[in-house]
Amino acid sequence: MGRDDQNEMKVGTVNNGFDADEKSNETSFGIENSKSKKSGVQLDWKDLTVTGSENEQPKTILHSVSGCAKPGTLMAIMGSSGAGKSTLMNTLTRRNINGLTIEGKVEVSGVSLGEDISHISAYIQQNDVFIGALTVEEHLRFHARLKLSKKSIKFQTEKVLEVIRIMGLQKCAQTVIGTPGLSKTISGGEMKRLSIASEILVDPPIIFADEPTSGLDSYLASAVCQTLKDLARNGTTVLCTIHQPSSEIFDIFDTLLLLSMGRCVFLGPKNEAKKFFESTGNPCRENYNPADHYIWETSVLEGKEELSRNKILKIWDSFNASDWKKEVAAGQVESIKSDPMVTDVVDEAKANKANWFVSFYMLLWRALISQYRDKSTAGMKFGQNIGTAIIVGLVYLRIPWNANENPYDKTDVFNINGAIFSAVCSFSFAYLFLVVFSFPRMKVVLRREYYDGLYPLFIAFLTESAAGLPFLFAMPFLFLGIQYCMIGLFPSWSAFWAMYLTCIMIALSATGYGYMISALAPTIEAANAIAPPLMVPLLLFGGFFLQSDSVPPWFIWLKYISWFYYGAENLYVAQWREGGYCMEISNPIQGFFQKFARNGSATCPDGPTSFDDCCGIENSVFVEGSVVLEGFSYKEEYFWRNIGCLTCLAVGFRLVAYFILAFKFRAANR
């Protein structure tokens, strides 16, 4: 069978038709039985022993668990809390296994896939994770573009509409998903259905569902399980952990895997479990929910721990000696011959994944939509910038500079330097805090999508940085414009553009540092706590508070990674390289000597005039801006060197941030 045929078959798994053998799917969301079932794959796990550690002592979580799940069946994985359900699911899907030692084999139709199992399976996790700003349909389109990238847009669109119909999401297709706790969201049931919809877009041969009914009412829980059953009926192998299902929901499942104390105490057809428990001397009472009975009988009861453990071990022994166990072993033998179709499906899934360009485009699209829709945050960022500019402007308010009518005087020099210092500080803090929560905030989504193989990490990082650029370019323009009007900075276009370029570079460096902190911090609270102490040393050694020469030698390196150091020098240079100020001289003799001492540097901008008539102010001399720069040891010729250094910082901080993220998201942390 060619790949296209296989694909046609997979795509055609949902069509109009109804299998009379099956129970009516009146509560499902509407997957109808396929006329042509896909061939499907079998999942086997053999002698899985999983060891973790507790109080630095090794702890066996799963004890030689074996089993198989056949195509076309819906398996319930049940057990009391702590029985090992999630560990088994994680081991099978190769997720969240950091710190665990795993022995044994997991095979898909006889092929050991390792981490590639993610290409052939879908994992519907317990917590639904979405970017809240997207609508239901946009979210599915995003997934379709990344997972079915090699298919035409028409195909992707049809697939999206199909899963919307299958999962009964038509009513909320255009509704924004929302963020729990922050904004109005679609309902819990709709979220769960959307999670399933995003996973079945590619029609995976295996579906793992971890507690898909948690938090749903009985009708929705039953509908979700029936939907999984319908997917199974069409040839998918479905495994589902479930907690205390009602008898109606339990009835939907085909097979039961019961875990207790990390041991498989039953695996077989659901209806046979009753016989098995009877055979162990623990029959289920009439009219009692069998699922509750099985869990109760295999739970370690408080106050009767020893008794319960002995009983569970007896049940385990009975199962190991039973025909059901033999059947499991026999079922596994069938799949020992590897099926080459499995590697074809994996290759096809990999080939269908988006390339870097499409991934970048889609992630950028999603990030920009999120920014655009999140009006309150965008408004806050905008308001914070404008507000800061106005406050600094009001504090240092001054009529614009004019060579003849309103030249700077000594107080203006002091104020303007203060204003520039305040601007660099407020600017830096504002931009750093603009991005410092990025990764803790998107960590959950990023983690899930990256480990699902949806896109490479560096693309996610690049788009996160790129999405903020319009803001980074626009805001300094507005900020500087306001400052220019209110503070009366030196009014020349060359000074303005030099300041604008420097402000952009400061913003890029500060955001780079922000991304670094963001990548380091595990939570939003941690990012909030560590950002100021990590920024203050750069501010202190940036040259405002300590002259460069007096920086202690062991802190000297801090100066070189401080954007304050390069940025402030450039802003002062831009302000003072063209202008100057008028200094009143109360004593003409003192003025003469000052002028003489400066070797003629105190002159009027319009040419030499008498020192007592500078800039139209009597008894004053014009002091060139270079004198102000000299006071700070700033040099005009360092302007481009500083821009170069700021560029290195902006890139360098981002690279460090990326490497921190890559370390956190390494394969061993899956």
Ligand SMILES: Nc1ncnc2c1ncn2[C@@H]1O[C@H](COP(=O)(O)OP(=O)(O)OP(=O)(O)O)[C@@H](O)[C@H]1O
């Ligand atoms: N990484 C780990 N290191 C050490 N012990 C672990 C680790 N992961 C899980 N455990 C322990 O293994 C046991 C089984 O955990 P698991 O989460 O698989 O149970 P569960 O059946 O899914 O429980 P629940 O229904 O409450 O989610 C628990 O006692 C748990 O504390």
